[in-house]
Amino acid sequence: MDNELKAMVLDYMEKGFLENIIDMFRHDESLFPMIIDMMKDKRVRVRLGATALVEELIKLKPEPLIRMIPDIAELLKDENPTVRGDGANLLDIIKHQDALPFLLIAGNDADSNVREIVKDAIQNIQPLP
DSSP, X not given: OOHHHHHHHHHHHHTTOHHHHHHHHXXXXXGTTHHHHHHHOSOXXXXXXXXXHHHHHHHHOHHHHHHTHXXXXXXXXXXXXXXXXXXXXXXXXXXXXXXXXXXXXXXXXXXXXXXXXXXXXXXXXXXXX
């Protein structure tokens, strides 16, 4: 992926241009992997924007997000507990059965906040008995 494009999109996200970014992603599925970069970004606004982006894209174009579940699940292994929690939250937003195996493995995370987010995600995805 073009590093200049990635830097531009992440900077736009920080500046709050979420609607423009949603429009870009809606028209170009090749941008979807950038969500992983957004979630690892040090800037809180970029990470929050990425969450809002996924909330919108799951309504507009769920298929690419479902295909990305294994990549998003890699966030559950990040050294930063904030990134791990954000990854679990994205899987919760996507609410697809394919995320369950990854979440079940992450259920014993060292960080109590991450464990709570993972537990909630599992409960939200698993069908009720």
